[in-house]
Amino acid sequence: xxxxxxxxxxxLPPITRTTLALYAGASGDHxxxxxxxxxxxxxxxxxxxxxxxxxxxYLGRLVTNWVPQERVRSYKVRFAAITPVNTAPxxxxxxxxxxxxxxxxxxxxxxxxxxxxLLGSAVVTAG
Amino acid sequence: xxxxxxxxxxxxxxxDALVERxxxxxxxxxxxQTDPLYTDLDAAEAAGHRDxxxxxxxxxxxxxxxxxxxxxxxxxxIDPRSxxxxxxxxxxxxxxxxxxxxxxxxxxxxxxxKKGGAxxxxxxxxxxTRDGEPIATLTNNVVIRQLPGASA
Numbered sequence: 702x703x704x705x706x707x708x709x710x711x712x713l714p715p716i717t718r719t720t721l722a723l724y725a726g727a728s729g730d731h732x733x734x735x736x737x738x739x740x741x742x743x744x745x746x747x748x749x750x751x752x753x754x755x756x757x758x759y760l761g762r763l764v765t766n767w768v769p770q771e772r773v774r775s776y777k778v779r780f781a782a783i784t785p786v787n788t789a790p791x792x793x794x795x796x797x798x799x800x801x802x803x804x805x806x807x808x809x810x811x812x813x814x815x816x817x818x819l820l821g822s823a824v825v826t827a828g
Numbered sequence: 829x830x831x832x833x834x835x836x837x838x839x840x841x842x843x844d845a846l847v848e849r850x851x852x853x854x855x856x857x858x859x860x861q862t863d864p865l866y867t868d869l870d871a872a873e874a875a876g877h878r879d880x881x882x883x884x885x886x887x888x889x890x891x892x893x894x895x896x897x898x899x900x901x902x903x904x905x906i907d908p909r910s911x912x913x914x915x916x917x918x919x920x921x922x923x924x925x926x927x928x929x930x931x932x933x934x935x936x937x938x939x940x941x942k943k944g945g946a947x948x949x950x951x952x953x954x955x956x957t958r959d960g961e962p963i964a965t966l967t968n969n970v971v972i973r974q975l976p977g978a979s980a
Contacts, residue, residue: 713860720858727851727858729892734909744909744975753913754888758859761884766863769875770923776884777917777967 702804702827708794711763715789716751724755751784756810756819763792763808768825774803778821788812794823802827831904831939831948831972840900840934840952845890849926852880855889879925884918887956887964891932906972914949915969921962931957937967948972 718736725736733740735752757778764773784790794808808821849869856866861883864871872880882890898908924930938951954966 723854723858727854728889729897730889732898732908732911740909744907746975754885754916755859757916758855758861758883758885762859762861765884770881770884773884773920775917775919777915779915780913783912 706796708767711792713790715787753780760792760808772826774824776823778819782816782818784818835936838936842933843894845893847926847928882924910975912971914971917967919965924963
């Protein structure tokens with residue numbers, strides 16, 4: 702593990718309304734903005750959009766596919782843009798430094814049109 | 829609706845959440861997780877775990893398993909539909925597993941506004957413990973925006 706290493710990119714299938722319904726149930730986040738078109742329109746929003754935490758779960762999976770989860774010390778993201786329904790995020794990551802036995806990763810979720818939806822970072826034990 | 833800085837330091841009612849295997853399997857399905865370590869007890873044990881592990885972001889979900897999860901917002905006069913998730917951070921102290929009962933203790937740690945109050949930010953920190961042992965720390969930053977179609 703060294704600076705500049707890249708994690709194998711993860712291309713997700715499109716996030717469908719079914720994906721959002723399942724994630725709402727599994728996560729316990731029942732905010733109607735993710736599952737109920739009528740509620741969205743009632744407040745002037747055109748369509749449902751994905752839970753930010755769904756993309757954070759994807760980006761976390763990028764990390765735990767690469768190192769066992771027990772080596773993940775911290776993980777954070779900033780939600781930079783909404784993920785519209787029926788878009789397919791791509792998750793990528795890069796090692797930015799390795800020092801004192803810890804590797805620092807930069808993480809990103811991006812849509813095919815170039816919109817960056819999540820910018821994140823993680824610290825894992827370099828093992 | 830403007831949030832008062834005086835809510836910094838206030839607490840959300842503490843709660844306990846039991847981690848259930850079935851719920852972890854449902855979460856794995858919903859997030860496209862196909863590694864059997866997260867759904868199959870034999871695979872988890874073969875990898876050195878005592879039960880199905882709680883995946884990195886699932887602590888956030890367990891935190892929402894409180895009675896009336898949007899009650900914190902509605903009591904402050906915030907429409908849950910106006911919320912956008914700004915940032916989320918997890919620091920991990922120890923692994924947690926199905927069968928664990930985890931304790932959640934949340935404090936409001938910051939409140940601030942941008943764009944002349946059009947966007948307000950609310951930061952909360954949650955300590956997750958198991959029988960007093962630190963498991964994870966969550967820092968949650970939500971944005972409260974003015975909804976285009978809603979009356980102020």
